Amino acid sequence: MKRAVALTAVLSLAVLAAPPASATPAPRLAPPASYPGPDLGRRTLPANDGWAAEGPGTTGGAAAPAANVHTVSTRTGLAAALAAPSPKIIYIRGTVGTDRTCADYTTGGYTLDAYLAAYDPAVWGRDTEPAGPLEDARAASAARQTANIKLKVGSDTTIVGLGKDATIRGVNLHVDKADNVIIRNLTFEDTADCFPQWDPTDGAEGNWNSLYDNISVTGSTHVWADHNTFTDGDNPDSGQPLYFGRPYQVHDGQLDITGGSNHVTASWNRFAGHDKTMLIGSTNNPAADSGKLKVTVHHNHFDNALQRLPRVRFGQVHVYNNYYEVPDASAFVYALGVGVQSQIFAENNFFRLGRAVDPATLIYNWGGTSLTTRGNVLRVGGKVTPIDLVAAHNAVNDPDLGADAGWTPTLHTGVDPAESVRLSVSRHAGAGHAR
Numbered sequence: 159m160k161r162a163v164a165l166t167a168v169l170s171l172a173v174l175a176a177p178p179a180s181a182t183p184a185p186r187l188a189p190p191a192s193y194p195g196p197d198l199g200r201r202t203l204p205a206n207d208g209w210a211a212e213g214p215g216t217t218g219g220a221a222a223p224a225a226n227v228h229t230v231s232t233r234t235g236l237a238a239a240l241a242a243p244s245p246k247i248i249y250i251r252g253t254v255g256t257d258r259t260c261a262d263y264t265t266g267g268y269t270l271d272a273y274l275a276a277y278d279p280a281v282w283g284r285d286t287e288p289a290g291p292l293e294d295a296r297a298a299s300a301a302r303q304t305a306n307i308k309l310k311v312g313s314d315t316t317i318v319g320l321g322k323d324a325t326i327r328g329v330n331l332h333v334d335k336a337d338n339v340i341i342r343n344l345t346f347e348d349t350a351d352c353f354p355q356w357d358p359t360d361g362a363e364g365n366w367n368s369l370y371d372n373i374s375v376t377g378s379t380h381v382w383a384d385h386n387t388f389t390d391g392d393n394p395d396s397g398q399p400l401y402f403g404r405p406y407q408v409h410d411g412q413l414d415i416t417g418g419s420n421h422v423t424a425s426w427n428r429f430a431g432h433d434k435t436m437l438i439g440s441t442n443n444p445a446a447d448s449g450k451l452k453v454t455v456h457h458n459h460f461d462n463a464l465q466r467l468p469r470v471r472f473g474q475v476h477v478y479n480n481y482y483e484v485p486d487a488s489a490f491v492y493a494l495g496v497g498v499q500s501q502i503f504a505e506n507n508f509f510r511l512g513r514a515v516d517p518a519t520l521i522y523n524w525g526g527t528s529l530t531t532r533g534n535v536l537r538v539g540g541k542v543t544p545i546d547l548v549a550a551h552n553a554v555n556d557p558d559l560g561a562d563a564g565w566t567p568t569l570h571t572g573v574d575p576a577e578s579v580r581l582s583v584s585r586h587a588g589a590g591h592a593r
Contacts, residue, residue, distance in 0.1 A: 198318055198342070198343065198592060199249060200220045200247070201220070201340075201342075201592075202215065202216065202217040202218065202220050202340070203215055203217070203382045203384075203423065204571060205571075206569055206571050207569075207571050208425065208454025208456060208476065208570060209420075209421045209452040209454045209474075209476070210381060210382045210423035211423070211569055212380075212452070212569060213380075213421070214338075216338055216339075216340060216381065216382045216423070217338060218247075218314065218339060218340030218382070219246045219247040219248075219340070220245070220247075220316065221314075222246050222247045222316075226242065226244070226245060227247045227249075228248050228249065229248075229249040229251055231252045233254055235254075236309060236329070237309055240315070244312055244313055244315055245314035247315075247316045247318070248316065248317045249320050250317065250318070250319045250324040250326065251321075252323070252325070253324075253325040253326075253327055254325070254327070254329065255325075256307055256329060258306055260303075260352035262302075263303040263353075264299050265299050266298045267291070267295050268298075268299045273296060273356070274401055274402075276288070276290070277293075277356050277358075278402065282358070283358070284358040284359070284364060286358070286359070288357075288358075293355075297353075300351070300352070300353040300369060303352055307370065308330045309330070309332065310332050310334055311331055311332060311339055312336050313337045313339070314338050315336070315338075315339050316341075317339075317341045318340070318342045318343050318344070319342070319344040319345070319589060319592075321590075322590030323589075323590070324343065325346075325347055326345070326346050327346075327391070328347070328349055329349060330349050330370040330373075331374070333376070334376050334377060334378065335377040337378065337379045337380050338379075339378065339380070339381045339382070340382045340384070341381075341383045341384075342383075342385050343589050343591075343592035344386050345386070345387040345389065345589045346372035346373065347391040348391040349370045349371065349372050350370075350393055351368035351370050351407075351408050351410070352408075354367060354368045354406060354407055354408055356402065358402075363403060363404060365404055365407065366401065366404055366405065366406050366407040367410075368408050368409055368410045369410060370409075371410050371411040372388050372411070372413065373412070373414070374414050375414065375419045376416055376418075377417040378419050379420045379421050380422075381415075382425070383413055383427060384423070384424075384425045385425075385426045385588065386427045386428075386588070386589055387588040387589040388412035388428065388432065389430045389431060390409055390431060395408075395432060396431070396489065409432065409433065411435065411466070412429050412432055412434075412435050413435075414436065414438075415436070415437070415439075415451065415453055416439060416440035417447075420452050422452075422453045422454070423453070424436070424453065424454070424456075424458060425454070425455075425457050425458065426457045426458065426588070426591065426592075427459070428458070429461065429463045429467075430459075430461040430462065431462050433465060434464075434466050435463045435464070435466045436455070436466050436468035438453050438468050438469065438473050438475055439451050439471030439472050439473060439497060442497070442498045444472065447471060447472040448472055450472065450473065451470070451471070451473025451475070452474050452475070453470075453475045454475070454476045454478075454570065455475065455476065455477045455480060456476070456478050456479050457479050457583050457587060458480045458587060459480070459481045459584060460480060460481070460483065462484070464490055465490075465491035465492050465493075465522075466495055467480075467482065467492075467494065468495065469494075469495025469522075469524065470495060470497050470500040471497035471498050471499065471524075472497075472498065472499045472500060473500060473501065474503070474563075474567075475503070476567040476569075477494065477503065477504040477505075477507065478503075478505045478507065478573050479507065479574050479579050480507045480579070481507070481508050481579050481580050481587070482507065482508065482510065484509065484511050484515050485511075485512040486512060486514075487514035487515045490515060491519075492519055492521065492522035493509070493520045494522070494529070494547070496527075496528075497525055498525045499526070500529070501529070501564055501565055502529040502530070503529070503565065503566070503567050504531045504532075504534065504547065505530075505531065505533045506532075506533040506575065506576040506579065507534045507579065508535055508579040509534065509537070510538075511538050513538055513539065517536060517545060517547075517550045518553060518554045521548070523551070523555065523559060527560055528561065528562055528563055528564070529560075529561075529563050530561065530562055531546065531548050531561070533573075533576050534546075535577060548561045
């Protein structure tokens, strides 16, 4: 059996050498004299800082005239600012969120109890998706919620939090068919779906599916998400009940990049206590995504996140210098999802695992063929050792994954030694640390 391959042998295969770090280029605009300050909104993505630096780079609303600079503290104010002319800068002060409850959206006679009774697999079966008056009422209620909490972000826009506590709560920022967007220094909290849909055909046992991410990037280019914190707040996935034997999923992704999006950098973010965290590419259909979904994921803190860290289809995705904390084997699913035609290049990441977490679960094969991994390290207890992630996966799984993604990243500002990542990322990732 493949399990017979000793983990010590797997670890010995790791290659710790990383490409030499290049000097970090200066930002295009001078840093603010003090922090926090309004000049934070005029900062642009540094040259070479991941895929979002490709071509013209990502400047967001840095060129906004004074008339296009907005400071908002309510959902209504945010919606109005997003609808205003571009280029624009939107500063978030305090907590911006909706003041509506699930009851405010409910229509058509929908109740969860009635929905559960109608679509119980013992009654409805497992071969057909829900249909009929109660499903129509659920969909109509969901449409009312969508109209209130999904806010579109257009091109040439910067959205940035003022200070350390700026929060967007219960709102889905939708970067849709836009170019040149920056989102920084914000805490995103609990974008919960009041009306999850039951799909008995999703997997062997069926699943509840929710509709909203914290940030959705669809059909967009040159997007930089930096120094944000993503959390479910006091409504965690782990606290949801089971219905039909499956978790009642009220959250979707925290930062999902789909629909032919391209040239995105996600840097220095903190993703905490969440299930489905970062999806890159949402279907196995190459029509919209082939040759796109080029994303850089660096210096992020994945803190007790359960899966999709990230899950990738099609894209050339550079995953480097991230800090993964995985304390609980019972809840953890996987870190890197290797999907159809994906080309993940994962280097110099730091994985801190609970003693019961099997390193072979760090990769899950969703129909991919290969990925490149190098320079990654593993800490279990107090000891840090190199780990060959592909070899660890292949030791216990069939079919084997190849070890060459077929490309080498060049857009980065230097790759740090993996051993330094835990300290630097745990101290500096997340909202309140942007400069």
